[in-house]
Amino acid sequence: MNQKPSWLLYKKDQDIPQLLSKAFHQGQFKEATGKHNHNNWNLYWKACGFTNSDYRNVKRWQILNHFPKGNTITRKDSLARCLKRMRMVYGSVYNFFPASYNLPNDYTKFLSYFTKVQNKKGKQTWICKPSDLSRGRGIFLFDCLSDLLYEGSTVVQRYIDNPYLIGGYKFDLRIYAVATSYHPLRIYIHQDGLVRFSTEKYIGSVLHNKYAHLTNTSINRNGPSYNTEKERIGAGCKWTISQLRAYFQQCSIDDRLIWERIKHVISLTILMQANAIPEYAKQSIELYGFDIILDQKLKPWLLEVNFTPALGNDCAADVSVKLPMLVDFLELARQKMTIYRPTTEHKKRDINHSKNNTRKKEEDEKDEEDSDFDDVFRSRFIMDPNESENCSNKPKMEKKTKIPDIPNSSTLLMKSSLSIDTESVKSTKTIRTPVSLCENSMRSHSSNSFKSTVNSANSVNYKDYKVGGFFLTYPISNDSQIYSKGVTDIFKAVSEIRNTLKISESHFKFSSPQRRQLYERTTVNWNTLSGLRQAS
Numbered sequence: 001m002n003q004k005p006s007w008l009l010y011k012k013d014q015d016i017p018q019l020l021s022k023a024f025h026q027g028q029f030k031e032a033t034g035k036h037n038h039n040n041w042n043l044y045w046k047a048c049g050f051t052n053s054d055y056r057n058v059k060r061w062q063i064l065n066h067f068p069k070g071n072t073i074t075r076k077d078s079l080a081r082c083l084k085r086m087r088m089v090y091g092s093v094y095n096f097f098p099a100s101y102n103l104p105n106d107y108t109k110f111l112s113y114f115t116k117v118q119n120k121k122g123k124q125t126w127i128c129k130p131s132d133l134s135r136g137r138g139i140f141l142f143d144c145l146s147d148l149l150y151e152g153s154t155v156v157q158r159y160i161d162n163p164y165l166i167g168g169y170k171f172d173l174r175i176y177a178v179a180t181s182y183h184p185l186r187i188y189i190h191q192d193g194l195v196r197f198s199t200e201k202y203i204g205s206v207l208h209n210k211y212a213h214l215t216n217t218s219i220n221r222n223g224p225s226y227n228t229e230k231e232r233i234g235a236g237c238k239w240t241i242s243q244l245r246a247y248f249q250q251c252s253i254d255d256r257l258i259w260e261r262i263k264h265v266i267s268l269t270i271l272m273q274a275n276a277i278p279e280y281a282k283q284s285i286e287l288y289g290f291d292i293i294l295d296q297k298l299k300p301w302l303l304e305v306n307f308t309p310a311l312g313n314d315c316a317a318d319v320s321v322k323l324p325m326l327v328d329f330l331e332l333a334r335q336k337m338t339i340y341r342p343t344t345e346h347k348k349r350d351i352n353h354s355k356n357n358t359r360k361k362e363e364d365e366k367d368e369e370d371s372d373f374d375d376v377f378r379s380r381f382i383m384d385p386n387e388s389e390n391c392s393n394k395p396k397m398e399k400k401t402k403i404p405d406i407p408n409s410s411t412l413l414m415k416s417s418l419s420i421d422t423e424s425v426k427s428t429k430t431i432r433t434p435v436s437l438c439e440n441s442m443r444s445h446s447s448n449s450f451k452s453t454v455n456s457a458n459s460v461n462y463k464d465y466k467v468g469g470f471f472l473t474y475p476i477s478n479d480s481q482i483y484s485k486g487v488t489d490i491f492k493a494v495s496e497i498r499n500t501l502k503i504s505e506s507h508f509k510f511s512s513p514q515r516r517q518l519y520e521r522t523t524v525n526w527n528t529l530s531g532l533r534q535a536s
Contacts, residue, residue, distance in 0.1 A: 008334065011041035013048075017311040019319070020045070023326035027334070042337055043330070047308050058283045063333045066308075067182065067284045072273040074288070074307035076155040077102045077131040082272045083302075090491075093498045096265045097302050098158040102131075103150060110156055114145065125159040125207065134306070136216030141207040160301055161204050164294040166247065167232030168201040172215045172293040172303060173241070176325050177266050178470060179286045180332055182277040184483040185493075187270055188332065188470035189263060190325050194317060195239035199223040199230070217314060238317040253298070257508035262300045264501050266290055267474040269302060271497075274488040285333050328468030335467065476500055 009032040010024055024031075032041040043063045044050075055068050073079050080100035087094040101110035117124050123143045130138040131153040141159060142148055148156070163170045174194040180186045199220045200212040207213070211223040220226060220237045227235050248255040270288070289309025292300045311322055465472045475482065482492050 008042040008337070009040060010043040010045060012044075013046050016045060017313070019313050019322050020311050020326055023323055023330060026323075026327050027330035029330060043333055055278070055281050055284070060283065061337050062283055063337050064284045065287070065333075067179065067277050067286050068281050069276050069278070070179070070273070070284075070286050071307050072276060073269055073305045075131060076129055076304055077153055079269075079305060080155055080157070083269075086268075086272055090494050090498075093494060093501070094268060096261075096268075096300060098160060100155055100157040103154045103156055111145075125161050125204070127157050127159045129155045129157065129304075131155055135218040135310075136210075136214050139210075139214060141213060143207065160293055160295055162296045163202065164296055164298060165202055166197075167230065169197050169199075169230065169233055170202040170212065170215060171195050171197045171239075172291055173244075173262075173300075174309070175241075175262060175266065175290040175292060176309065177270070177288045177290055177473075178329060178332055179270055179288070180336060181282070182274050182488075183279045183282065183486055185271065185274045185474060185488055186472070187267055187474040188467065189266060189473045190328065191241075191469045191471060192321050192325065193241040194321055195241065195244045196220075197230075197233055197237045197239070199225040199237050217310075221314060236315050236317075238315050240317050240321050254508060255298075257504055258294070258298055258300065260501065260504040260508065262292055263473050264497050265292065265300055265302055267497060268494065269305065271474070271488070271490060271493055274490070274493075279486045283336070285329075285336060287329055324469055328470050332467050332470060 007028050007030050010029045011032045029043065042061060043065065044054075045065050049066050049071065050064055050068070052068065054064065058064060071078075072082060080097070080102060083094060083097045084100070087097075099113065101107075101113070103110065114124075114126075125141055125143050126148075127139065127141050128148065128150060130150070140147075165171075172195075174196060176190040176193055178188045178190075180188065196215040196217055197220070198212050198215050200209060200223065202212050203209070210219060211225070214220070215237075217237060226237060229235055233239075245255060248258075269290070287309065289306035291303040291306065293303055294300055311326070313319060313322075476496055482489050482496070
């Protein structure tokens with residue numbers, strides 16, 4: 001059996017945040033120090049990317065926290081270019097990103113679109129973002145071409161001027177997603193995240209007030225209203241996703257469709273680079289931070305994707321969200337590295353030698369610093385030869401009972417794929433199914449969804465569905481045809497996500513705007529109610 005190691009070693013290239021250091025300790029990781037442990041690490045944490053030689057020389061018991069070429073979606077200009085290309089190919093399923101142009105290359109196209117929209121709808125607000133900067137640096141809003149001044153590579157994006165407001169304040173969501181593998185693609189999303197507020201009330205006509213339009217914590221914590229008690233929000237500028245869901249519940253907003261849409265936005269975005277990641281990079285894992293904003297109709301819009309999202313500790317919400325998330329992330333990494341190492345010739349000699357010479361218990365329990373690397377990690381990663389013989393002589397245990405199937409969930413997905421046509425064909429058929437049944441069928445952990453008629457090594461087990469606070473979001477089902485021979489069929493994957501999303505939209509409905517406003521006027525300060533206090 002595969003034994004879970006007690007303490008593993010991590011390596012870092014620079015100082016790491018305090019929360020990450022605490023997460024390493026809670027996740028039973030120790031820093032690899034000393035000349036004997038210099039190359040004996042299990043997890044290498046780096047803020048920047050690795051070289052190709054790092055990916056090719058990594059051992060099977062080692063994990064890197066980045067994928068090669070995994071930053072395609074984290075650069076603003078590259079993200080805009082890829083999403084525009086996917087929208088042209090697959091249609092409105094990728095209509096979750098505002099119109100964007102990369103300057104100076106697309107200046108002529110932007111000028112044509114800007115003039116066309118201005119002649120039809122009047123003045124429209126745009127936002128300008130430098131491609132290679134983060135934390136809100138260099139961002140400004142404009143509605144006249146004379147105000148567009150930029151240097152270097154820049155992304156100009158249509159501004160979401162009708163955001164959903166809480167107490168008159170604008171906010172966006174920071175959702176944490178993890179790609180544990182690209183061959184085949186595996187995506188996990190954490191159940192909790194951050195809600196980042198602006199610190200001054202939103203007024204769309206006043207473009208120069210960055211504390212009302214931008215939600216970056218690095219900007220708003222320097223604002224004059226940061227520590228003041230704000231209406232329905234409280235002091236500071238952060239909630240947790242749990243607080244937001246409690247707020248939605250009090251406002252009688254059924255938020256299931258919101259999270260279904262957010263889940264598919266993340267899956268469709270990461271799916272774009274699935275075939276660009278080299279197949280040899282199997283010993284890698286990646287943590288992404290997705291910034292998503294909701295408009296007045298509660299539709300999610302993707303703003304950007306963060307490479308190595310900020311792990312600072314600014315307030316109590318950061319501690320309650322980031323620390324458990326990082327511990328769960330380390331558990332995902334631990335599951336990838338706790339595998340058997342291949343049996344080589346020198347290992348066979350060690351096994352034959354051990355049969356003739358009994359080992360002392362102290363040698364199995366104590367790791368000597370001057371011992372060879374294989375001897376140090378044999379007790380952690382390789383089953384003891386005597387133990388393997390005992391396991392081979394034991395009778396096979398009966399299989400555990402599977403999770404009871406959700407009735408008709410697979411047939412519902414099959415009917416949907418037949419009744420819902422592709423984007424180019426309009427279908428008038430609708431599926432009428434009880435909401436409770438549809439809710440069960442939409443969950444990615446539906447037992448019927450993971451049934452596969454083909455015994456594939458790429459199939460997902462039930463135990464892989466939930467790891468700590470991370471839930472498996474993609475794949476939706478164990479369809480062996482989507483991934484084969486090292487390539488993901490993007491067309492089939494997008495079609496499956498589109499059909500699943502359409503089923504959700506046909507069953508999960510929002511309450512009317514008038515009803516939402518009525519309940520919103522009676523809300524309380526959720527920051528105070530939950531006991532979260534802003535750090536001084």
